[in-house]
Amino acid sequence: MRPVAIGIDIGGTNTKFGIADAHGHILASDSISSREHENPEDFVGAVHEAVAGLIKEVAEPLELVGIGVGAPNANYFKGTIEFAPNLRWRGVIPLAELFRKFYDLPVVVTNDANAAAIGEMIYGGAKGMRDFVIITLGTGVGSGFVANGQLIYGHDGFAGEFGHVTAVRGGRMCTCGRKGCVETYASARGVVLTVHELLTGTQQDSRLKHILPEDMTPKDVYQAAEAGDSIAREAFEYTGKILGESLSDMVAITSPEAIFFFGGVARAGDWILEPTQRHMEANLLSIFRNKVKFIPSKLPESDAAILGACSLVWKELGH
Amino acid sequence: MRPVAIGIDIGGTNTKFGIADAHGHILASDSISSREHENPEDFVGAVHEAVAGLIKEVAEPLELVGIGVGAPNANYFKGTIEFAPNLRWRGVIPLAELFRKFYDLPVVVTNDANAAAIGEMIYGGAKGMRDFVIITLGTGVGSGFVANGQLIYGHDGFAGEFGHVTAVRGGRMCTCGRKGCVETYASARGVVLTVHELLTGTQQDSRLKHILPEDMTPKDVYQAAEAGDSIAREAFEYTGKILGESLSDMVAITSPEAIFFFGGVARAGDWILEPTQRHMEANLLSIFRNKVKFIPSKLPESDAAILGACSLVWKELGH
Numbered sequence: 001m002r003p004v005a006i007g008i009d010i011g012g013t014n015t016k017f018g019i020a021d022a023h024g025h026i027l028a029s030d031s032i033s034s035r036e037h038e039n040p041e042d043f044v045g046a047v048h049e050a051v052a053g054l055i056k057e058v059a060e061p062l063e064l065v066g067i068g069v070g071a072p073n074a075n076y077f078k079g080t081i082e083f084a085p086n087l088r089w090r091g092v093i094p095l096a097e098l099f100r101k102f103y104d105l106p107v108v109v110t111n112d113a114n115a116a117a118i119g120e121m122i123y124g125g126a127k128g129m130r131d132f133v134i135i136t137l138g139t140g141v142g143s144g145f146v147a148n149g150q151l152i153y154g155h156d157g158f159a160g161e162f163g164h165v166t167a168v169r170g171g172r173m174c175t176c177g178r179k180g181c182v183e184t185y186a187s188a189r190g191v192v193l194t195v196h197e198l199l200t201g202t203q204q205d206s207r208l209k210h211i212l213p214e215d216m217t218p219k220d221v222y223q224a225a226e227a228g229d230s231i232a233r234e235a236f237e238y239t240g241k242i243l244g245e246s247l248s249d250m251v252a253i254t255s256p257e258a259i260f261f262f263g264g265v266a267r268a269g270d271w272i273l274e275p276t277q278r279h280m281e282a283n284l285l286s287i288f289r290n291k292v293k294f295i296p297s298k299l300p301e302s303d304a305a306i307l308g309a310c311s312l313v314w315k316e317l318g319h
Numbered sequence: 320m321r322p323v324a325i326g327i328d329i330g331g332t333n334t335k336f337g338i339a340d341a342h343g344h345i346l347a348s349d350s351i352s353s354r355e356h357e358n359p360e361d362f363v364g365a366v367h368e369a370v371a372g373l374i375k376e377v378a379e380p381l382e383l384v385g386i387g388v389g390a391p392n393a394n395y396f397k398g399t400i401e402f403a404p405n406l407r408w409r410g411v412i413p414l415a416e417l418f419r420k421f422y423d424l425p426v427v428v429t430n431d432a433n434a435a436a437i438g439e440m441i442y443g444g445a446k447g448m449r450d451f452v453i454i455t456l457g458t459g460v461g462s463g464f465v466a467n468g469q470l471i472y473g474h475d476g477f478a479g480e481f482g483h484v485t486a487v488r489g490g491r492m493c494t495c496g497r498k499g500c501v502e503t504y505a506s507a508r509g510v511v512l513t514v515h516e517l518l519t520g521t522q523q524d525s526r527l528k529h530i531l532p533e534d535m536t537p538k539d540v541y542q543a544a545e546a547g548d549s550i551a552r553e554a555f556e557y558t559g560k561i562l563g564e565s566l567s568d569m570v571a572i573t574s575p576e577a578i579f580f581f582g583g584v585a586r587a588g589d590w591i592l593e594p595t596q597r598h599m600e601a602n603l604l605s606i607f608r609n610k611v612k613f614i615p616s617k618l619p620e621s622d623a624a625i626l627g628a629c630s631l632v633w634k635e636l637g638h
Contacts, residue, residue: 131474147471154574155450161571164604176604252480255473285483285495
């Protein structure tokens with residue numbers, strides 16, 4: 001029997017799940033809507049049913065060793081989702097408990113960026129590293145900090161909120177109610193807002209002028225930068241400055257061997273990573289300079305969420 | 320035979336050392352100048368000789384289990400002191416190696432703030448805590464971050480430089496060559512500089528006007544605050560604002576159960592801790608609010624350095 005983990009990634013819109021072995025081979029995967037079920041109980045039931053279908057689909061006997069779940073606002077110690085603004089279920093959801101009604105298996109729950117960090121360590125570019133950081137630049141900005149080979153969960157399970165480190169005091173309004181968070185600059189929306197601000201302040205022509213802000217994605221900005229658009233390039237330069245300065249403070253605390261980047265904004269590659277690294281280096285205390293590697297995530301984009309969730313089982317349950 | 324550790328704290332001016340057991344009882348202690356010996360070899364020889372005297376002094380048979388050394392710019396992994404601006408020895412000093420010429424014992428070297436963190440965990444107020452931070456507010460600002468019960472050393476042994484997190488972009492010039500570091504505001508010199516700036520900008524009377532800035536200490540500012548001096552109180556309020564805002568970013572990353580404060584500035588008690596906590600709370604992401612304890616260090620001031628160094632032996636060598 002092949003030992004496998006069930007990995008579940010709960011996103012604001014869709015929930016992806018799959019079955020993977022310890023080497024990162026996904027044997028089967030599928031997804032359902034995260035919004036369709038009013039009760040989290042019904043949602044977990046639907047996931048269970050769909051996973052049962054996947055298990056049947058795999059034409060070999062499987063040993064299920066555990067369930068890993070990545071979710072927004074997830075608490076590792078309590079196995080809960082707490083007050084997630086992007087999910088339809090309010091309050092505290094006892095997610096691990098709900099899954100254990102269907103499975104006699106250990107369930108590990110953590111936030112999606114933490115799952116990505118473990119995924120990178122077990123299956124990706126951080127194999128063998130004991131001190132690194134993963135930064136996810138997507139709809140929000142998330143992070144997972146690994147020190148001494150262990151994820152930093154903090155005393156309450158909520159550690160690793162780099163997206164809500166204050167990058168600019170009194171800066172842009174954040175959805176969290178505070179101002180100037182890294183997320184307001186380095187998320188997909190942050191980059192688009194920067195483009196919008198730059199366009200508003202210039203007569204200069206730009207292909208980005210012809211895209212409505214609400215339709216614009218980091219991919220548009222990337223393509224414009226590639227095509228030589230100076231507004232697009234300036235937007236990445238500015239984003240890199242804010243992000244790099246904040247990262248230099250994080251390096252002073254945890255001194256990681258490498259910083260991994262993941263998510264839609266990171267897909268702009270060197271357009272965003274080069275200025276980020278340059279500004280980080282320019283702000284680093286001398287003992288930290290020219291040491292920290294910048295690495296795009298090595299997890300395959302399409303499977304990363306499921307692999308991250310599965311990796312929790314191998315890492316945290318000691319398999 | 321009583322098992323004991325030798326603890327050595329190398330400061331810019333003096334080096335303190337002592338012999339303590341696992342319960343934190345110091346059996347004997349002494350100090351020598353850190354500046355008298357041109358070569359680090361001679362210095363280590365002098366420490367060895369003085370410690371031999373202490374061992375004789377103790378009227379019972381001792382089992383020496385290891386040597387712990389706290390020193391500025393110390394590297395835990397390499398056992399070195401590297402480019403310490405406050406010591407007279409230049410370059411990289413192989414400190415652990417030098418001690419092992421005299422002792423057939425394990426030697427653990429780390430920076431003084433990390434030693435203080437372990438001291439707090441083994442002997443002080445952080446007993447049983449797995450996630451906490453210690454901030455030392457003295458000549459400089461140092462820090463030790465503990466996550467999952469382990470000190471965060473980082474991949475290179477230099478982690479935990481909270482004093483060089485940028486509190487104010489483009490702010491006060493720091494001795495590290497960068498601008499706006501926490502240390503330039505929250506160190507002893509930083510507090511005095513704030514008083515000086517406040518005095519320069521006001522006609523208001525203050526008893527601090529009669530002390531030359533180069534003679535002023537945080538103790539003077541504390542005493543003035545106690546006596547109702549509004550400039551002194553404003554200086555602590557301002558220091559607490561800068562420090563609290565920067566701490567809120569650290570909490571977002573490591574989510575500690577408690578923050579311990581140590582050193583000359585922290586001795587001002589609530590005059591500095593109350594505004595620091597208030598500004599930290601005001602800047603925290605909601606999930607972290609009203610959770611983080613603020614605790615003055617529980618280590619006895621006079622013995623803290625030696626106990627911190629000794630605790631390295633018990634913690635890191637697994638005794």
